[in-house]
Amino acid sequence: xxxxxxxxxxxxxxxxxxxxxxxxxxxxxxxxxxxxxxxxxxxxxxxxxxxxxxxxxxxxxxxxxxxxxxxxxxxxxxxxxxxxxxxxxxxxxxxxxxxxxxxxxxxxxxxxxxxxxxxxxxxxxxxxxxxxxxxxxxxxxxxxxxxxxxxxxxxxxxxxxxxxxxxxxxxxxxxxxxxxxxxxxxxxxxxxxxxxxxxxxxxxxxxxxxxxxxxxxxxxxxxxxxxxxxxxxxxxxxxxxxxxxxxxxxxxxxxxxxxxxxxxxxxxxxxxxxxxxxxxxxxxxxxxxxxxxxxxxxxxxxxxxxxxxxxxxxx
Numbered sequence: 001x002x003x004x005x006x007x008x009x010x011x012x013x014x015x016x017x018x019x020x021x022x023x024x025x026x027x028x029x030x031x032x033x034x035x036x037x038x039x040x041x042x043x044x045x046x047x048x049x050x051x052x053x054x055x056x057x058x059x060x061x062x063x064x065x066x067x068x069x070x071x072x073x074x075x076x077x078x079x080x081x082x083x084x085x086x087x088x089x090x091x092x093x094x095x096x097x098x099x100x101x102x103x104x105x106x107x108x109x110x111x112x113x114x115x116x117x118x119x120x121x122x123x124x125x126x127x128x129x130x131x132x133x134x135x136x137x138x139x140x141x142x143x144x145x146x147x148x149x150x151x152x153x154x155x156x157x158x159x160x161x162x163x164x165x166x167x168x169x170x171x172x173x174x175x176x177x178x179x180x181x182x183x184x185x186x187x188x189x190x191x192x193x194x195x196x197x198x199x200x201x202x203x204x205x206x207x208x209x210x211x212x213x214x215x216x217x218x219x220x221x222x223x224x225x226x227x228x229x230x231x232x233x234x235x236x237x238x239x240x241x242x243x244x245x246x247x248x249x250x251x252x253x254x255x256x257x258x259x260x261x262x263x264x265x266x267x268x269x270x271x272x273x274x275x276x277x278x279x280x281x282x283x284x285x286x287x288x289x290x291x292x293x294x295x296x297x298x299x300x301x302x303x304x305x306x307x308x309x310x311x312x313x314x315x
Contacts, residue, residue, distance in 0.1 A: 004228075005030045005066035007051065007099060008073025009044065010037035012178045013115075017070060017221040018044045025225055030064050032073070051095035057102035068228045069112045071099050074147075077181050078119065081143035092146035093153075100157045100165070109164045113228045114154045118171035118213060118240060118279050119144035129244070130282035133169070133236045140276050151236060158234035166231040168224065171240030171281045175217035175301055176308035183247060184214070184305060187254050192309040195260045202263045203255075206270030208248040211278045213240040216296035226290035240281030241294045253299060257306055 009031035022043035032049035081088040122138035139145040158165040178185040193199035
């Protein structure tokens with residue numbers, strides 16, 4: 001049985017990846033978290049790990065000896081990155097280099113997947129969409145810059161140190177249990193609070209004109225598992241739906257699933273200092289390598305996210 005280690009599994013994607021690897025792939029799964037975090041999932045053996053302490057990573061690796069390593073640990077909010085650049089740089093760059101250096105100390109070569117972001121492409125020019133992995137990157141925010149840096153280090157480590165390491169640029173992924181610092185979860189939670197009468201019937205939103213590529217998180221973790229089995233060393237793969245939709249259209253779809261009468265207002269606090277107008281993935285490379293494509297429609301994801309918040313707020 002293959003052993004899989006998920007570094008930084010307490011976030012949104014972690015539980016979905018644990019379940020997919022353990023249940024669908026039949027792997028023995030280990031998951032790490034920070035000391036103050038909680039992972040309530042019987043499908044994984046859980047331990048504490050701070051990726052800013054390299055020796056802790058070395059100790060965990062030598063104890064578990066995983067075949068596959070998924071590096072999910074990150075400060076992944078663009079908004080938080082604007083407010084706290086230093087934390088984002090420490091976790092996303094220094095922490096990732098610690099992970100790669102610790103893996104170099106192993107006496108064997110595990111397969112490693114570094115999780116990056118479609119935000120790395122940044123200011124996409126006319127005619128560049130859907131955007132492929134060879135396109136120039138022009139990060140437009142601090143989070144994107146740290147992920148672009150992680151990607152560059154990953155490619156260098158794969159080639160210079162002969163590490164079996166691959167990178168992904170994951171575009172926006174959504175679904176039940178996502179924190180409301182992200183746009184779809186935020187909209188769904190606001191709608192449900194209005195439905196239940198605990199919020200005035202006004203939706204507060206940011207930039208509705210931006211177009212983003214949304215995928216269901218369950219499709220995304222399938223892509224990660226396929227890439228760690230079939231991806232090519234040193235290569236980067238886009239993970240996305242291949243179709244951009246405006247935030248306005250996402251909002252309209254969410255509102256159509258509610259019977260409440262809701263007014264929409266722009267909240268200046270939700271407007272980013274810099275926002276890229278259009279992000280859309282070319283996913284032909286991952287399809288060629290693994291046969292992966294998205295399967296879960298956006299409408300279904302939104303319906304299930306609304307139901308998650310209805311249950312969560314009831315409790």
